[in-house]
Amino acid sequence: xxxxxxxxxxLHKEVTRxxxxxxxxxxxxxxxxxQVADNLIARNIIAPEAKIAxxxxxRDHARVLAFLDQITARMRPQPLGNPSGGRKLASEISRPxxxxxxxxxxxxxxxxx
Numbered sequence: 001x002x003x004x005x006x007x008x009x010x011l012h013k014e015v016t017r018x019x020x021x022x023x024x025x026x027x028x029x030x031x032x033x034x035q036v037a038d039n040l041i042a043r044n045i046i047a048p049e050a051k052i053a054x055x056x057x058x059r060d061h062a063r064v065l066a067f068l069d070q071i072t073a074r075m076r077p078q079p080l081g082n083p084s085g086g087r088k089l090a091s092e093i094s095r096p097x098x099x100x101x102x103x104x105x106x107x108x109x110x111x112x113x
Contacts (some may be wrong), residue, residue, distance in 0.1 A: 033058040045071060 037054045040046045046054055057063040 029059070 033055055036058060037046070037051050040054060041048050041051060054067075057067050
């Protein structure tokens, strides 16, 4: 009889632990969903009037996937690795008359000197 009670108590403890973890995760997800919805509104991806519907969508995994599919269908792809806004990468900025140490070593190795 004692082993049945001990087993039951162990199971009860594990179920309680898992439920507490789910409650904490749900609270974090609700807070994060609010932030995501605000971010989507700020970036003009959704209209402010759609915030409540978006929050409901963000709480359901299947609906989130459909929502992401809709958003990506509207996006215009840009090539990866190209800077946006016409900015140059730090490696493209040259200083007249200056050679970096790494460039000098590379040139020496390449030319065999």
